[in-house]
Amino acid sequence: MATHRSSRWSQRRLAPWLFLAPGALLFLLYVIIPIGQSVWISFYDWDGLGAATWIGLRNYADLLDDDSFYTSLRNNVWWLVLYLLAIPAGLAIALFLNQTVTGIRLYKSLFFFPFVISQVVVGLIFSWFYAPDFGLLPRILGFLTGTETAILADERYATFGIIAAGLWPQIAYCMILYLTGLNNINPEQVEAARMDNARGFAMLWHIVLPQLRPATFIALVVTVIGALRSFDLVSIMTAGGPYGSTRVLSYFMYEQSLSEYGTAMGYGAAIAVVLFAIMLVFISLFITRMLMQERNA
């Protein structure tokens, strides 16, 4: 009996590791270890084929002298700041659609639709939408202002044109998060506040938004990550142009190390490390918050 019990006990100690092993090993191999390797590669001068030479921090020093790096960084900041608009915009659409009239379910699905389409297709759709001569937007702008602008060919507007394309699915994502959140708010609290004559914006701010906090948190996480991950749209819509003005760090890294002519592995890795470091700030914030919730649970 005693041996039986101890075997049960050891089974229960061993079991989690056996269950974890396949997934965790694969995840280590393809995700966790490569992070360390990239950091390591960033200290080398390496063309991906020949021998690698240790150059310490030179790749990083070179980055600081590279105008493309500053352009990419500045664009990443624009992406981050403007992408955050997806959160209030998603909330606004969710509030607009949070009614029970006939067909509303279909409306909600169709509003969500842009999120399901791949960014490649979103990029193509907006390239068409912006295209000079026959695109819809230049036509509308031409009608309103008298001059047609080729948005993606103009250094001043190209990045913003791409961000707008990215906002389209991102707003849809935030909308669906808020619709789910609104579905679950406490109706009694809302009714009680209504009795106290709270309405409109005051109601939204003091009663509804606090209850939507979990939705807002997730919307913030996915929006920040989405903004910093932006790659597909830049690649499809402008390939970093015109004159490199729409580069972001992810695309800049791709150009340096992964594209047809990109052989600067160490330099690209250094760019990736910078992007990773920026993301790490946000990842740490998210994890800290999640950890606090775990402790409270």
Place this chain on the structure above:
Amino acid sequence: MFPRPIQKSPPWLQLSYKALLPVALVIWLLPLIGIAVTSVRPSSDLAAGNYFGWPSRFAGVENYASVFQNSNIGWYILNSFKVTIPTVIGAVGLSCLTGFALAVYKFRLNLAVFFMFVAGNFVPFQILAIPVRELTLRLGLYDTITGLVLFHAAFQTGFCTLFMRNFIKALPFALIESARVEGVSEWKIFRHIVLPLMRPAIAALSVLIFTFVWNDYFWATIMAQSADVRPVTAGMNELKGQWKVAWELITAASIVAALPPVAMFFLMQKHFIAGLTLGATKG
């Protein structure tokens, strides 16, 4: 309910709300409607400058047929399925195990392992790209479906583990306790008690991962070169370069490429949204 139900508003407001809905929808989907219409336009319309008017005739059949005849898109779509389906099975299967381990057992590294999965799931792809491509090359799997599947399955296991672990945590733990008292082995507890209850989570994750992986562009670009491996997202970029201004073809191809995840979404909408909004209500 917030905002106040429209039924409590005066009739004119209800009426204008119902009128506003379709208008708002059309504006919201304007770019999409635009490409849908363009994809059924004869190319002569585009040449003649008829970009916005009603198509002079319906050329949908010939445009879509010519997309399939003049490009490898049929292959690319097949490749996307070949990458996506095994990835879904792999990532969801692995995360049933990892999620179970992290939700049911108390051990010292539990939270550390859990947050390894969570954090890894947020990293930028570029920090993984060079080593992952090297690894795939060394395994002899560069430019193969298997190479793509292995990476995607590994990466998606991060998100899936987060999801599964939280799902199993919300199940009644008494079920597991009483089975243990009965002397049921840990594997049988997983297989016969927990796994059957995970069906909704498995469904939700499957549609989500299907969409994520189908829509992947970055890895499709850097890990696949030949036409019999290249997924449709990377293929689209190639076709865009090839067809330049033949927008009736590019738009038709876009719609074809977008169709599988869209169909998936409309068929399994409830599961899709349940997966996406996990955590949007509590926590």
